Amino acid sequence: MYEGPVQDLIDELGRLPGVGPKSAQRIAFHLLGVEPADIGRLQAALQRIRDGVQFCTICGTVSEKELCRICADSRRDRAVICVVEEPKDVQAVERTREFHGRYHVLGGALDPLSGVGPEQLRIRELLARLGNQSDGVDVSEVIIATDPNTEGEATATYLVRMMRDFPGLVVTRLASGLPMGGDLEFADEVTLGRALSGRRAM
Amino acid sequence: MYEGPVQDLIDELGRLPGVGPKSAQRIAFHLLGVEPADIGRLQAALQRIRDGVQFCTICGTVSEKELCRICADSRRDRAVICVVEEPKDVQAVERTREFHGRYHVLGGALDPLSGVGPEQLRIRELLARLGNQSDGVDVSEVIIATDPNTEGEATATYLVRMMRDFPGLVVTRLASGLPMGGDLEFADEVTLGRALSGRRAM
Structure with a gap:
């Protein structure tokens, strides 16, 4: 034009x-x-x-140096790893100020129709971190924080299966349920179903 | 972050x-x-x-050469000039396929609070085009197509006053009224008032 x-x-x-x-x-x-x-x-x-962006050699998020600020921070708990799909998910979890462990960025979620299989994600690197922490700290918990959609759920299921054999490792998944500030009436049936099945004693 | x-x-x-x-x-x-x-x-x-974008030396729209495609097109009616605020307004009028004259881009609208006075707009160039068409064709009509808001209306009023002294020149303004596909019930009172005062016999 x-x-x-x-x-x-x-x-x-x-x-x-x-x-x-x-x-x-x-x-x-x-x-x-x-x-x-x-x-x-x-x-x-x-x-x-x-010119190319550097990625943290431990967690795989975008980084200015070889290690990102979080992996380089000795105050972060090395025994807990939060697994996310993308670097922007790291920022989302950081904003909660509720998590004090370290991250692992997969670089996406399993999506066979788009050609994304386990080989395309940083799953091998995650398993290597569990078996062999360079600083000798054992990982006690892996929190799977992939997206609550089909691909994210499939990835979570796959990861749980892969990590079954690590002794003493607890694998957890972020809770699904009603978003805060939301309206029960307008919740979709899948979300409301998850909220029901995940109900907690109070 | x-x-x-x-x-x-x-x-x-x-x-x-x-x-x-x-x-x-x-x-x-x-x-x-x-x-x-x-x-x-x-x-x-x-x-x-x-590196700098070229502007048509006649109408002032963005152009690849000294003259834009419209000003260089000998099939366009040189007796009618449509005055718009910005190059994107040229494209908007072109899309109607209803206008076959040429354009004049002011480069904005009068807005004294933001420091835009007549000197900041290409008004002198417009008056020069009226007085002295290089190809000897007299301009018979100037259609003022500035935006239907405070600044655009002020600019239109100013232009009408400046062009009062050109003998035989008709100065027109785009009609204001209800937008097509709109809903009378949801029209604001200014628009509906304009539609009333501009009503046409049918």
Whole structure:
């Protein structure tokens, strides 16, 4: 629709997730009006991502150094590992301030239809951490915090089976149930069913 | 929240209009997973914008050459000029396929509180086009298509006053009224008032 570089930029922006044609146009015209240095900062940030991002050699989350801040923090409990799908899930659990152990990022969830099998996830690395902690601390609990959807549940089931043979290891799963602040009337039947079956004495 | 380059990119993306922290995070992790060449295309598109975009020397819209496609098109009626605020408004009018004249892009609307006065808009260039068409065709009509809001209305009023002295020139304004597909019940009172005062015999 537009001519030359403006349309090229709109096209490229429109390829980003969650950026529709209208947003792409809005961002492009915004960038037409900003200081060149502002565009330069965005370009530089893209270049650093393009140069490759480092991942923590222990947990696999995005990291600035060989070890991420959490794995490098000696105050974190090395006996508990929380297994999540993606680095953004690490941030979600951190925001609760309820977890003081370390993480393991799988890099996704089992999804055979999309070609994601156990080999594509960091499952071997997880099992290696359980068998052989370099600092000699035994892992006593693995909390499986994959998403509460089909792929996440399948991944959780698979992980439980793989970790059955580690003696003394407790494997737990995040509770499913009604979200806080939600409305019982509007809960879907699967969530309400989980809330029922997971009910606790009080 | 994240470490190093990923957080830098999230910060930069979050500065773009309409991109919140969640979207910025989603885009950043998307870019972590794509081919470097895909990031390269986005970088190159940004660079071309940064190098400067050309504007049509007649109408002022973004253009690849000295004249935009519309001003360079000899089939477009040179006697009618549609005055819009921004290049994206040119595209909006073009999509109707109802207008066959040429455009004039003001580059905004009068907004004294934000420091936009007549000098900041391409009003002088518009008056010059009326007085002196290089191809000898007299402009017979100027359609003012600024936005139907306070700034756009103020700009329209100002333009009408400035063009009062051109003999034989008809200055028109886009109709205000109920949007098609809309619901009379939900129309705001200003829109409905405009629709009433602008009613047409049928």
